[in-house]
Each structure stands twice: as structure tokens, then as C-alpha cells.
Amino acid sequence: MTSQSTPRHSLEGLELLSSAVIILDSDSRIVYANAAAENLFESSVKALVSQRLGDLFLNGDHLADVFEEALQHRFADKRLDLTLERAGREALQVHVIVTAVDNPETPVLIELRENVQQLKLDREERLLDQSQANKELIRNLAHEIKNPLGGIRGAAQLLEFELPERQLKELREYTQVIIKEADRLQTLVDRLLAPHRRPHIVGDVNIHEVCERVRSLIMAEFPQGLSIKRDYDLSVPEFRGDKEQLIQAVLNIAHNAAQALSKQIKGGDAQITLQTRVARQVTLAKIRYRLALDLHIVDNGPGIPPDIQDRIFYPLVSGREGGSGLGLTLAQTFVQQHMGVIECTSKPGCTDFRILIPLP
The missing domain is CATH 3.30.565.10 (Histidine kinase-like ATPase, C-terminal domain)
Structure with a gap:
């Protein structure tokens, strides 16, 4: 049966599973993949069949080693969490169940479930790292903006004060724009700095x-x-x-x-x-x-x-x-x-x- 796919109609029950299931021959080549496996690997059955399991991933050596252990019946089934890296695609965080089957033609069945908890932890970690980087950026940027703002506002006020009476009415509109925009930016900067300034009152x-x-x-x-x-x-x-x-x-x-x-x-x-x-x-x-x-x-x-x-x-x-x-x-x-x-x-x-x- 090597290099030939197992008829899907004979494994209809596996098609109903939400977890990915692949069946391997004695040469570690895929002979069957259910619909969930197609979704997980983002590949059709035709593309998956006859490929060696270890060749699907950049770090497939560990899976190949586990396959050999199953082939030698060192265990009935084995469970492990893996990060499977793929070229040009996001790595898969999966919980893998490897089962040794009493069939010389298709001796190994592998079930893969996306490890949702690990994905959530990784996402939270990225969010925390991004948040920390954002806070540092905001704090530094806000201070850099805040320092010249006072000078700009003060210069506009001084300019307005120094304007001759005959020009005051005509040019005051422009100095007021500068002052109001400086105040608006000051409010924005204060909001940026607010979480870092205000004490945590428990x-x-x-x-x-x-x-x-x-x-x-x-x-x-x-x-x-x-x-x-x-x-x-x-x-x-x-x-x-x-x-x-x-x-x-x-x-x-x-x-x-x-x-x-x-x-x-x-x-x-x-x-x-x-x-x-x-x-x-x-x-x-x-x-x-x-x-x-x-x-x-x-x-x-x-x-x-x-x-x-x-x-x-x-x-x-x-x-x-x-x-x-x-x-x-x-x-x-x-x-x-x-x-x-x-x-x-x-x-x-x-x-x-x-x-x-x-x-x-």
C-alpha cells in the first residue's frame, strides 16, 4: 500500500473528527489524511499523500524519531506538545497523539490538535511585549514633544503682547491658533503620560x-x-x-x-x-x-x-x-x-x- 492513499470511504468516521488525522505506511509516507488535516496543513489530500511526515516541517526530525519508535512498537500511543515549523507559514502549535497500529501496511496513526492554550499564551506574551515597547515609546515621545511646546506657546503669547495696536486685531487670530494648537497638543501629551504619572491607589x-x-x-x-x-x-x-x-x-x-x-x-x-x-x-x-x-x-x-x-x-x-x-x-x-x-x-x-x- 506504500505511496497509495487509503480509500476515504473506508474511513468515513475519521472524516467527522475535528482533529487532524493522518495514517502512515512503513516508510513514513502519508497514505491517508482526513478533512481536518487538509485544513490544518492548508493542503489537499492529493498534495499530502506520498509525502514523508518529516518533510512537511522544517523541524520534522522529532516526529520522524517518534514514528520509528511507534514502528518498533515501543509504545501503544504517545502524547506530546510540539511546535511544528513550516516554510513561509506560521508555525503550528499542536498536541500530537501517535498510535502504533497492528497493521504492517499502515502501522502508524497520528492525530494532531491545535494547542489553543499555547496559542493564547503566545499571543498574550506578544501583547505584553508590544505594550511595554509602546509605553516606553510613548513616554519618551511625549517628553520630547512636551519640552518645546511650552516654548512655542510662550513665544506666541510674547509675540501677541509685542504686536503694535494697529496690527493686533489683524494678527491676533494667528497667534491664537498657535496658542490653541499648543494647548491641544499639551492635553494630548498629558493623556499619554497620565498612566505613568498617576499613583496606583489600591x-x-x-x-x-x-x-x-x-x-x-x-x-x-x-x-x-x-x-x-x-x-x-x-x-x-x-x-x-x-x-x-x-x-x-x-x-x-x-x-x-x-x-x-x-x-x-x-x-x-x-x-x-x-x-x-x-x-x-x-x-x-x-x-x-x-x-x-x-x-x-x-x-x-x-x-x-x-x-x-x-x-x-x-x-x-x-x-x-x-x-x-x-x-x-x-x-x-x-x-x-x-x-x-x-x-x-x-x-x-x-x-x-x-x-x-x-x-x-
Whole structure:
């Protein structure tokens, strides 16, 4: 049976599995791959059949060694987590189950499942690294901008003061533009530096008090056409944190959502949901926590544009005309100061910001 594929109709049950399954002959060549394997390897059965397993990956030697062990019946089945590197494509984080089969023509069956937890950890690590780099960049850039701003504003004021009376009315318009724009930039710089300047004031935090404060602020600004649904788990315990920072973080997200719902608000069917739950056995920044706050801010708006979904927490990235692109950056910073993280999934009709913070 070497170099020939196993008839798919004889293995129909494997076609129904969500995990990738491949069957190898005694020469380590693929004779069968199910539909999930085609999706995982991003390749058709025709392209996969007759290839050696180890040749599919840049680091396939380890799999080849395990295949040899299975061929010699050193184990019935073996489980391992691997990172399989591919040329020109993203590496696969997979949990692999290698099974020795009592069939000389097809002696080895391998099942591969994407290791979602590892992918999540890697993504969180990248986010933390990016966030740290962004904070350093922002802090340095803000200081570099801040220093000459005072001089520019002061020079414009001095120039206005020194203008002759006959020119004051004519030229004051221009000096005022300089002063107002310098003030606007000063406000922007202050917002950039705010998380690094303000002390972290720790106390007991009830997350539902935070949500209710945010709800009242949003409803005051958007009294018509917007409803804010509460879906609270009152068993969520209090935890130690900075209440004002968390209010600001949740407010930034909810306010962005409300602004994105302008069309729905006009139609009277805009909705934001504040949902609290307790998540169990959560890993944040490689640390395992028994309990965590699981807070969702969900809206039924148009969704975040796909081209910026991976960059929404970067500073100065905004999907809204006139937006500063700082609200989500500050929200992520405040949540990270509580050892937590913000995640986001978005599609038209449902954008879900999820805040995870360790609980005692």
C-alpha cells in the first residue's frame, strides 16, 4: 500500500473528527489524511499523500524519531506538545497523539490538535511585549514633544503682547491658533503620560459599582436610542485594585462602543451589554490563577474594521474619524496594572471586549 492513499470511504468516521488525522505506511509516507488535516496543513489530500511526515516541517526530525519508535512498537500511543515549523507559514502549535497500529501496511496513526492554550499564551506574551515597547515609546515621545511646546506657546503669547495696536486685531487670530494648537497638543501629551504619572491607589473594588458608574455616565451622554443591559453575576467577589483606573478603563471601552453605535442610536436599537462572570483556572501572563473576573462589554454595532483589529490597542490607532486612538491604549494599560488583560473579538453586529483580572 506504500505511496497509495487509503480509500476515504473506508474511513468515513475519521472524516467527522475535528482533529487532524493522518495514517502512515512503513516508510513514513502519508497514505491517508482526513478533512481536518487538509485544513490544518492548508493542503489537499492529493498534495499530502506520498509525502514523508518529516518533510512537511522544517523541524520534522522529532516526529520522524517518534514514528520509528511507534514502528518498533515501543509504545501503544504517545502524547506530546510540539511546535511544528513550516516554510513561509506560521508555525503550528499542536498536541500530537501517535498510535502504533497492528497493521504492517499502515502501522502508524497520528492525530494532531491545535494547542489553543499555547496559542493564547503566545499571543498574550506578544501583547505584553508590544505594550511595554509602546509605553516606553510613548513616554519618551511625549517628553520630547512636551519640552518645546511650552516654548512655542510662550513665544506666541510674547509675540501677541509685542504686536503694535494697529496690527493686533489683524494678527491676533494667528497667534491664537498657535496658542490653541499648543494647548491641544499639551492635553494630548498629558493623556499619554497620565498612566505613568498617576499613583496606583489600591482599595477594595466592587466591579458592579464600577459598571454602574460607567452605565450612568454613558446614559447621561446618550439618553436616547441606546439601552445598556446588565447581566451581572453577584457572586463575583471584591478584589484589591484602583477603582478610578478601572472606571476609566471600562468607560473608555463603553464610550467607544457608544460612539460606534451612532447609526443604531438613530434607529433606536443600539445596545451595550455589561456582563460579569467568574472564570476559573485562567492563565494570564504565564501565571495560573484559580479565579478571575470575566467582564464583557458587548455592543451590536458595525464591528471593528478588519484591517485594524490586530492593532486597536496600539496608541494613535483609531477606527473612528476624529478619534485620538488613546482610549483603548489607556484601558489596556490600566488593566495590565491589575495583572489583567483585555481581549477583543469583533464582527458586524457583535463586538465583545473581554477584561480578565485575577481574583483572590
